[in-house]
Amino acid sequence: xxxxxxxxxxxxxxxxxxxxxxxxxxxxxxxxxxxxxxxxxxxxxxxxxxxxxxxxxxxxxxxxxxxxxxxxxxxxxxxxxxxxxxxxxxxxxxxxxxxxxxxxxxxxx
Amino acid sequence: xxxxxxxxxxxxxxxxxxxxxxxxxxxxxxxxxxxxxxxxxxxxxxxxxxxxxxxxxxxxxxxxxxxxxxxxxxxxxxxxxxxxxxxxxxxxxxxxxxxxxxxxxxxxxxxxxxxxx
Numbered sequence: 001x002x003x004x005x006x007x008x009x010x011x012x013x014x015x016x017x018x019x020x021x022x023x024x025x026x027x028x029x030x031x032x033x034x035x036x037x038x039x040x041x042x043x044x045x046x047x048x049x050x051x052x053x054x055x056x057x058x059x060x061x062x063x064x065x066x067x068x069x070x071x072x073x074x075x076x077x078x079x080x081x082x083x084x085x086x087x088x089x090x091x092x093x094x095x096x097x098x099x100x101x102x103x104x105x106x107x108x109x
Numbered sequence: 110x111x112x113x114x115x116x117x118x119x120x121x122x123x124x125x126x127x128x129x130x131x132x133x134x135x136x137x138x139x140x141x142x143x144x145x146x147x148x149x150x151x152x153x154x155x156x157x158x159x160x161x162x163x164x165x166x167x168x169x170x171x172x173x174x175x176x177x178x179x180x181x182x183x184x185x186x187x188x189x190x191x192x193x194x195x196x197x198x199x200x201x202x203x204x205x206x207x208x209x210x211x212x213x214x215x216x217x218x219x220x221x222x223x224x225x226x
Contacts, residue, residue, distance in 0.1 A: 030213075031213075033214060035217075040200075040220075040222075041219065041220065042115075042202050042217040042218060042219050042220045043153070043202075043217050044217070045214050045215075045216065048214060087152065087153070091213070095213070096155075096158075097143075097155070097215060099152050099153050099155075100152065101151070101152040102152050
């Protein structure tokens, strides 16, 4: 079956760095997405990885290792507004998105 | 990025009534749109994939006669929850795939919170 695993909840301090991991097992792979979702709102696109390596975009970076079925989202210089759920999603061979359950990130002052 | 609108944002209705939710891609053409529902503190659950000009593909366990989907144009898909009941109360979110986009990613509408009394 297809499976996406990510931690349920993480806590970090304002100004610090946090890494949210995601492991996956899917039928085929056409890229991995990270989305941010604030409570009561729809997800917004953060990043996309299809090749191995690190993609950096401002304070956010995303890493992919296809051989290990592993990705992480790295958030630097954390701000209170970064408190949200972070969803990992893999596009399978049918170009269907398989969603993880999301990681709720709590930022403390 | 591409913009997807969804209307209404919030609806409260009586049990037994039908509710229609519209999803529009505002600045791009979307041959494929997706309908999700999300219960509190849970992840997105794909309900169906809507392709312009053809019948929607429903996920296992989703009743196609209860959740009617129409994708009549490249910019509009509608979801009608027929004979709604309290257990249908949820956050319904649509997304549209921009095939001309750099990553073939899905852009989400703001969601519709449905409360059935």
